[in-house]
């Protein structure tokens with residue numbers, strides 16, 4: 001069999017480990033892997049990862065130590081051309097011409113919507129692996145990249161806390177999560193932030209200022225608030241204005257961590273999960289599965305139809321929300 005593998009959407013630490021696992025698992029069973037560069041756009045341009053002999057085959061040797069690296073060696077993209085029917089037909093034709101029987105796509109909801117659209121014109125097998133720092137896909141309790149993103153955010157907040165303390169300030173720190181407060185929630189808990197704003201719960205600026213005023217009256221000279229970029233009240237730029245209107249007692253500064261969170265060497269957890277899911281994706285292809293995403297639940301791999309993975313966003317467990325409520329204002 002010839003299996004194509006690509007990364008698509010926002011890159012996430014651990015994507016390389018997932019590709020490496022795909023190559024190892026497929027090679028072990030005597031199958032070839034074609035590395036497709038730059039996601040759907042690279043497929044449309046037949047931009048394949050060439051080995052030392054100039055062949056579009058990703059060898060075991062080539063991908064042997066990829067697990068330790070951040071970013072995506074295959075590169076990643078969001079393709080407007082592939083969103084059109086013409087683009088999808090063209091991609092199907094390219095896959096047929098290159099004798100690719102199965103595709104393993106590492107990405108998020110947009111990637112899997114693409115897989116569903118492609119199935120209209122291509123009868124090969126499509127299996128997804130959840131690769132997004134946002135951790136918000138249905139069908140898995142974990143997405144590749146989440147652990148590293150939280151680790152990076154926590155390290156950054158720890159550093160900001162030093163300057164916050166030195167200058168008696170409050171810092172509002174914005175973390176990624178377009179529709180999801182996962183990174184914000186886990187970062188807030190790990191850093192002992194005093195306030196948090198996430199899209200899953202209503203952000204009550206009046207209540208936050210009341211709590212911060214209490215802390216100040218108790219002698220707390222500095223404080224940290226974590227804001228998810230997808231909060232319903234906006235990011236840090238909007239929330240700082242709302243806190244000012246409520247007469248926040250602290251002198252405030254904002255920091256947007258942004259794409260910093262998408263880079264860096266993946267944590268052991270991201271590497272292990274990526275390897276587990278990449279290997280399970282190959283098994284799924286070899287078992288004849290298609291139109292599914294590999295996910296994990298309690299450390300076991302499971303398959304979910306692609307259409308279910310992007311129907312809505314995965315909710316933060318109530319126990320985590322309760323802990324946040326308990327630990328912050």
Ligand code: F6P
Pocket residue numbers: 010108132133134176177178229262
């Ligand atoms: O989906 C992953 C993510 O990192 C989101 O958290 C963020 O909103 C988005 O991608 C940013 O996308 P881009 O790199 O296209 O700006």
